[in-house]
Amino acid sequence: MADSRWLTQAADDLDASRFLLGKGNWSLACFMAEEAAHAALRHVFALRDSYRHMRSDHMKLELLASSIRCVFPRWPWQEDTEMQDVLETAIALDPYYLDTRYPSPEGRYPVPCQAFTEEQATAAIAVAAKVLRVISERDVALILGV
Numbered sequence: 001m002a003d004s005r006w007l008t009q010a011a012d013d014l015d016a017s018r019f020l021l022g023k024g025n026w027s028l029a030c031f032m033a034e035e036a037a038h039a040a041l042r043h044v045f046a047l048r049d050s051y052r053h054m055r056s057d058h059m060k061l062e063l064l065a066s067s068i069r070c071v072f073p074r075w076p077w078q079e080d081t082e083m084q085d086v087l088e089t090a091i092a093l094d095p096y097y098l099d100t101r102y103p104s105p106e107g108r109y110p111v112p113c114q115a116f117t118e119e120q121a122t123a124a125i126a127v128a129a130k131v132l133r134v135i136s137e138r139d140v141a142l143i144l145g146v
Contacts, residue, residue, distance in 0.1 A: 006043035033124035034096040
């Protein structure tokens with residue numbers, strides 16, 4: 001059976017994101033949505049024991065998506081439009097890793113807890129939920145190397 005720890009963590013991060021959204025803590029809801037998507041994408045590497053392809057503890061989602069394409073060249077990327085879409089849309093969550101937690105010196109987000117909106121958090125959660133769903137559905141195909 002495949003190692004499901006990353007998917008379990010992704011689901012918990014997504015639940016936390018939804019909880020934070022309900023509490024009106026939109027910046028951290030965005031952050032936890034990013035973390036959920038990140039854990040789901042890392043699950044792909046765990047399925048094939050490909051941790052060596054991860055360059056650091058926290059890679060940008062853009063690098064993770066790119067690495068997935070390299071590590072799994074036999075995956076029929078061109079035909080799997082939903083997976084292709086997930087890899088592209090997950091990248092939109094990248095800014096939520098830092099911008100949602102730390103005041104920026106250049107003033108882009110002077111106080112993150114006051115800078116993010118409910119709409120941003122809702123959209124981030126929708127992206128993370130889709131990433132988790134699509135990765136979960138493709139578990140067996142990824143293990144078999146199709």
